[in-house]
Amino acid sequence: MEAAARIFAGELGMATRTVRHAGVDCLLTPSGARVHLLYLVGALTATSGDARSALVARIADPTGVFLIRATPREPDLLAVLAGITPPSFVAVLGYAETGRQGTVVRPVSIATVDRAARDRWLVRTADLSAARLEEVAAHLRGEQVADPLVDEAIQAYGIDARSFERLRELALQALAPVPDAQAADPGLRNLLLERIDAGGRDGVEQSELISLGAARGCRRVEVEDALARLLGEGECYMPRRGLIRRA
Incomplete structure (x- = not known):
């Protein structure tokens, strides 16, 4: 079997370019x-x-959210996915496919794991992201790089110093420890958790949490980022799109 790529959800969500590599069509991400x-x-x-x-x-x-789609063509995988109760840490091996929902992963295997496994994946994926970004940085400095697709990625996504910095920050965001995230704005984090706690099993609409943050002077993007962190940490989950419930 081919080697599996490791990529953060935030960068995968940016990928729109398809290239032919080793006889298969692949998504080319902004970092190459x-x-x-x-x-x-x-x-x-x-x-x-x-x-x-x-x-x-x-x-x-x-950094974001992966979408995983299982169909009756894979009944065993469908049964596994249906049997997992959110929130749960899971490991997925699958094929990235583009469609009306954007990039969706068609699973080959799904398994529940623990937080330690998730953290190891974050560290390894950040290391691989850093190595790719070194190649991008070298190319932007005018140096020769071995991988020709680095140039294609830079051209396809218009990578410059500013967008490179956004990619670098994305990788750092994935590794940011929870205490640091709390230190950045403990008030907003605590405010959101308190409201989600108060919602109990009914949950809280995401739009209400955004309004709550706005009343505190926070921009929409800041509230959405804080919610993404809470979801990524397993503190809360979405029983349906737009509804947040405490884990």
């Missing part, structure tokens, strides 16, 4: 990763759909 077979670990926060047609799971890492 080729993604066909993908290995990911994150917090399964919600599952939607019908086991008779298809189930779509949202799996969060600290």
